[in-house]
Amino acid sequence: MQSEKAQEGDSMTQLSVQNVSKYYGSMAAVSNLSFDVQDGEVLGIGGPNGAGKTTLFDVISGLTPASEGKILLDGVNVIGARPDQICHRGLLRTFQLNAGFDTMTLRENVLISCYFGRQNVVAPGLGFDRETRRRADRAIEMVGLSQFADQRVGEAPVLHRKLLMLAGAIACDPRILLMDEPAGGLSPQEIEQVIGLMRELRAELNLTIVLIEHVMRFFVALSDRVMIMHHGEKIYEGAPSGLLTDRTVIDVYLGEGASERLKHLVEAEAAHA
Incomplete structure (x- = not known):
């Protein structure tokens, strides 16, 4: 594992995914994807089924080798490292x-x-x-x-x-926690319970979190920043509120009805903050 700068001039970047692709034959499950995650941040990843979200987690955590690109964990390239080695790095x-x-x-x-x-x-x-x-x-x-x-x-x-x-x-x-659909299969009351728990754990343990989630209540409540994937590519990255006006996200993922419901969630979170 080779040491490199995660991001020029920014020592707060804990995880840097740089031009990562994962191919299965000629199909790109993840295609030339890049993003950074800062110390203490919660990044939410969304997108339709088959967008490549779980494959991305498999590549970052070492379960599946990347075809191309770099993954820097605290400035160290962990491409090629075993899952247990990445786990032991936090x-x-x-x-x-x-x-x-x-x-x-x-x-x-x-x-x-x-x-x-x-x-x-x-x-x-x-x-x-x-x-x-x-x-x-x-x-x-x-x-x-x-x-x-x-x-x-x-x-x-x-x-x-x-x-x-x-x-x-x-x-x-852990210093960085990847969570794949933590709200899946839970009742609305249980979802609220886990949201409260994650807020407490984040504050107490200073966790950096990357989560994949389809449950918009959970997604909006916890994410500082969100990224939407489609066909292995990034189609949006920014504040949760920006999803409301991004035409591509609405067309390929949210739909008009879900966009209206998301608007109410975003407004409620803003009022809560």
Whole structure:
């Protein structure tokens, strides 16, 4: 992994995606995409299904190799790095599908995440050390799962499984957190609960967050800046309020009706701020 300047004259850039493409044969799932994420910022990524959003996360986190371009994490090019190496550098992610070991408890899942997610473990021990247990219990408490910690993942509701992935990431002390559809499958009341939780965690942990989301309430409430993708390309980047007047975004993603609903959400957030 080679050190480079993330952005000339700007030491606050934590993540810099530069001219990144991912091809499957002749199809570009991600096409010549560039954007930066600043320290402590929340960047929301939206777009229609098949736009390349999850593929982008897979490339950034090392699960899928990029075909072209650079990805700088605190100025270090991590293209070609393994997922565990990127994880150990402080970039963690949650998944669109509720990943977890179904036959194990929520606490056991977080313990495993914390044990292997913070550092390279060459020879795993027979048990978890005190520091791993402390970090895991703290993360479980922070997301509100303490009373459910002994619940088996396979028996847990969608909300608990979502919070489980978040706890597993938090236990590893992330500096950048990628979240893939964190509100997917949740009820309106649960969405409000997770919005409140994410605001608290962002402030307490100084998290830099990149999130993919279709639920506009969640998307607008948390994002400082948004980027809309279509066919692997960026068609908009800027303030959430700018989505209301961008004709391309309205035509290919929002539609007229959704645009009106988004207007009310943006106005409500502005009033709340």
